[in-house]
Amino acid sequence: MDLSDFAEEISDSGPVTIAGMSTRGGPVPEVRTVMAPSGVEWIKPEEMTVCCGAGTSMAELDAALDLVGQYVVIPPSGTVGGALALGHSGIRRLGNGPIRDALLQMRYVSATGDVVKIGGPTVKNVTGFDLCRLMVGSRGTLGFFGEVILRTQPRAPYEQWYCSTGDPWDLLRSLYRPVSVLWDGVRCYVLLEGETRDVQAEASAHGLGSCDPPDLTRLVHRWSVPPASIQTSLALIDAQPGCFLAELGVGIIHLDDVAPEQSVSMQVRDLHRRIKHNLDPDGRLNPGVSVIGTQSAMSEARPI
Amino acid sequence: MKMAKVEDAPDYRLRTVIAALREAIGSDAVLTDSAERALYRKDASNMEGRTSVVCLPDSTDQVAACVRIAAEHGVAFVARGSGTGLAGGAVPMDDAIVIAVTRMNAILSVDTDNRMAWVQPGLLNLDLSHQISHLGLHFAPDPSSQQICSIGGNVANNSGGPHCLAEGVTSSHILGLEVVLPDGSVTILGGEDPEPDGLDLRGVFVGSEGMLGITTAVCVRLTPNPPHIATLLMDFAEVDDGANLVSDIIAAGIVPAAVEMMDQLCLVAVEGYINAGLPVDSAAALLVEVVGLEHRVAAEVAQITELARRRRVRTIRTAADEAERALLWKGRKSAFGAIARIKPNYYLHDTVVPRSQLTRVLQQVYEIAARHELAVLNVFHAGDGNLHPLLLFDKREPGIMERVHAAGEEIVRASVDAGGVLSGEHGIGLEKRDLMGLMFSDVDLEAQSLVRGAFDPHSLANPHKVLPSPATCGDIHQIPEGAWI
Structure with a gap:
């Protein structure tokens, strides 16, 4: 994918912001706006990799991968680049892994207007520093994502949501590698995948009844806590049953209230300042956007 | 000729540093004897460096004290686990202080419900899995050296292993790190919560080959036994x-x-x-x-x-x-x-190619070895295209090392030409530092250097590794014998 036009548009001076489909907050207002290239470049099912423009919609990518029976662990809304820039994982994280593990290689445009390649095209690679991990969740403050190579996974032959009113922590302990275990204070929603007979046997052994997926549309805010302190955290904010969904074993609590700020150490703040300064000394990329302390202000249109 | 001040003489500075280290962590944990220091000059690669002093701290505070002393005196330092690295990552350059974390080998806590544990970096990989096996859990990354390699080393190299095909390499199994930064301050990167505020500094620290600081505790994800x-x-x-x-x-x-x-x-x-x-x-x-x-x-x-x-x-x-x-x-x-039955020495390579290119690149590996009249043996992680050709030789044979290195470099080039990468799990270290240009442009490398500079502005943490520096062309004598140049 040729990124020279994208790089030229971003250029090397003046404030600039990047827009996707505005499902995760949108571009910085009143700043010159660019958009990343879109389109699926290639899919290599036997490598379990896909290459696409960062501006590609998740709907388009999912549809293309569906044709070869594969998927990426990126929540299905907005653009690929937007999802990676925010860095929030979907509710399948417990079983399928976090979004940060999906990115293998990226070419982004730097504050100096250069196209920079990080990572590598193969599923295994330790060549140089792992800057892909740094870019996931960087909210367009370190570089504007142009083209990505992502790791794909094969779709399981069968998956099903189940419900239970049993002890959710018992389920978490005893189920073999569930994809998701969500708890709303009363009911537990479990997503299982695999061979049909295995999934059904697991469900019946644990007294699970099949059900529709839980509804997260109202719960637009998320709180990240150590999974061992989910209950303490819920008690702390006096969360009422039914007004939250907690990802057990992970530690994300979906709420309709703004989550409290997380504490960040002075050293970590310092590192953020120095990384931003070194990569974008004039602060021209997404000016005013901070990756610290904005967790609570961000929301997701569709968190699944 | 001007007389140098006593304070500027290397001996004087070294004596001051050693005295400060002894004061901070105790004399028995500071090795200065030349025979003892010699043990820390190399890792499992065939490269050698030189260290002025070796520290054996037993706590985060002691590691931090050692790093602070290094920072105060502007002396380089290198973290070391078991020394099983194959790319020279733990080989000390610039007479660096070696900080070996082998005494820090405890499991600090285990959470079986949420399948995570805090461990110290000197803990051996297989010891962790053995000690938690009664809980039906294990640590998924399983390098072939897992009986002797340390978790801290796994973090530094983002190590792989046979079972990383389905489970992913070390980074996927590291939730949080307690680290000593190159200025001697201590902080947590990542953590038990899944989305800590800010950038994924944990992610960039894993695989950074000791160049961003020293890991002093690791929060690992545990995997249920199937x-x-x-x-x-x-x-x-x-x-x-x-x-x-x-x-x-x-x-x-x-x-x-x-x-x-x-x-x-x-x-x-x-x-x-x-x-x-x-x-x-x-x-x-x-x-x-x-x-x-x-x-x-x-x-x-x-x-x-x-x-x-x-x-x-x-x-x-x-x-x-x-x-x-x-x-x-x-x-x-x-x-x-088993290889010792064929030849006394071997050189193990580590590259990755797309799976679809395995057949072609394997053929090239055989051809390259034949052309250099070397025996080659292949045993590797085929599932993720991670080649491990072993060139077999007897180093007593005159001129053999030149052929081994020439063949090795050709194998690396063939892998990259086939759409692959320089290293799948062993890292870059000194071994492949000067081959980074095969994959990355100067602009790409500058970005890596800028991130390194944000963590370590004075380049004291494991200097001269991973990143080729145009400015070090004149320093080529610093590359230890055995490295590719």
């Missing part, structure tokens, strides 16, 4: 058939727990070593393991068996019990020990 396991050994008359089967399996939507390949020379060497009844008359064998719930394992075994038949598999041996499974894995993991 209820069912099937281990298959399949052998082929042609290497190509085995290599092509790897792509067939993945394209069919199956991600086995592991897919390892051994070529004939390897099979013969290992069989002579462990007598496991390996198919020594075949050109290659694949060791395939599928794990999970009962029906999934059965379905995948059936599918793989069918795909293997289409690739003209000769025999399929299924491990009947845990003892036979252990024997087959012992065959794979003892390959490096």
